Amino acid sequence: MxxxxxxxxxxxxxxxxxxxxxxxxxxxxxxxxxxxxxxxxxxxxxxxSTDDLLKKILGKDNLNAAFKKVKSNKGAGGIDEMEVDELLPYLRENREQLIQT
Structure with missing residues (x-):
């Protein structure tokens, strides 16, 4: 349209x-x-238009782009106090659980 x-x-x-x-x-x-x-x-x-919005947000390409943006900015310490270097292993290990919630 x-x-x-x-x-x-x-x-x-x-x-x-x-x-x-x-x-x-x-x-x-x-x-x-x-x-x-x-x-x-x-x-x-x-x-x-919110059809499939959550699917787009949690899509592989969007999550990868978000990770790359955080990594390029060297992140900022949030409430979880996780370092940028700890983020990728955490996301790989907990991907399915994060997407389901």
Whole structure:
């Protein structure tokens, strides 16, 4: 599905969202800006597609990419106090259990 995204290009005030006071003129309220998108089939709720999301997160390629990112950043000591060098053996040993939980 082709989706056009205007993201932050459309700065025209819309009638959606919350009103907030204009900082320069405290007497007036400004309208909230809403971002418009156009799709081929008029379904604009594309962000809520969660089909197979967990499968993608726990997929081999994604987990390997995450590990490589942690290793390249030399990690950061978390609550488990595990060193980066200890991570790969731990992941290999506990892979199935981690994916099931």
């Amino acid at each position: 082709n989706v056009t995204r205007s993201e932050y290009k459309d700065r025209q005030p819309q009638n959606k969202g919350y009103l907030q006071k204009v900082s320069a003129e405290q007497k007036e309220y400004a309208e909230a800006s809403a971002h418009k998108r156009i799709t081929e089939n008029n379904i604009t709720n594309t962000y809520l």
